[in-house]
Amino acid sequence: GAISLTATNDINITGDLYSSSESNSGAGQGGTISLTAANGSITTGELNSSSYTFDGNAHRGGAISLTAANNIFIEGNLYSFSYSNTATASEGGAIFLIARSGDIVGIPFKSFDKVRSPVLGSFSISERGTAGNGGNVVIEAKNNVSNLEILTLSSDSQSGAVQVTGLRDLLL
Numbered sequence: 527g528a529i530s531l532t533a534t535n536d537i538n539i540t541g542d543l544y545s546s547s548e549s550n551s552g553a554g555q556g557g558t559i560s561l562t563a564a565n566g567s568i569t570t571g572e573l574n575s576s577s578y579t580f581d582g583n584a585h586r587g588g589a590i591s592l593t594a595a596n597n598i599f600i601e602g603n604l605y606s607f608s609y610s611n612t613a614t615a616s617e618g619g620a621i622f623l624i625a626r627s628g629d630i631v632g633i634p635f636k637s638f639d640k641v642r643s644p645v646l647g648s649f650s651i652s653e654r655g656t657a658g659n660g661g662n663v664v665i666e667a668k669n670n671v672s673n674l675e676i677l678t679l680s681s682d683s684q685s686g687a688v689q690v691t692g693l694r695d696l697l698l
Contacts, residue, residue: 528558528588536566537594542602544574545588552582556606556619563594567628572602575619576609584610587619587648587661597628598667600674601635603645606661610652618648618661618678618686625667626693632673647677648686657682666691671698 529545531537545557556575561568575588587606592598606619623630623646632644648661660678663686665671671690678686690698 528560530558530560532562532564533566534564537561537563537568537570539570542572542574543570546574546576546578547585548578549582550580553577553579553584555585556588558588558591560591561593563596565595567596567598568592568594569599570601572604574605576605576607577616578609579613580611581613582610583614584608584616586616589619589622591622593622593624594628595626598623598625598630599633600631600644601633603647605645605647607648608650608658610655613652613655615650615652615655615657617658618650620661621646621648621663623665627668629670629672630665630667630674631670634673643673643675645675645677649677649679650683651681653681659684660686662686663688665689666693667696668693669695669697671696
């Protein structure tokens with residue numbers, strides 16, 4: 527199901543949020559994850575909204591939307607994908623990051639004994655069937671977008687579009 531958090535000031539997620547559908551014989555759509563800090567900043571760990579199945583059709587990954595008046599700090603990967611091993615994988619979900627008066631910053635973390643930047647990943651993969659499009663990624667910040675890797679792909683169709691908008695002099 528969908529996850530929606532709205533706060534007047536800051537939102538600090540110290541762990542991870544998952545709104546995924548997983549099954550061996552077909553999976554439903556991943557749920558939308560929406561965080562809105564009307565007058566503050568957002569800090570979050572990993573967010574995952576996916577549809578994953580081994581032997582059936584996988585539906586669409588859910589959209590991930592982070593909107594903050596100030597900064598957005600990402601301390602984990604943001605994934606919205608559709609995966610099926612043997613059948614059809616639908617589309618990856620869109621990822622929206624909007625920091626109206628602030629920056630969007632990935633906080634490097636340790637994974638498998640390596641320090642790496644967070645990944646914004648929206649993709650569709652089917653190993654033996656067909657796959658839909660990768661999802662779009664939209665990023666809007668005032669001055670700075672840093673320490674993020676962006677991955678939009680499809681094993682069978684088009685990758686998603688990436689749109690980056692600076693509200694002032696933008697540093698990528």
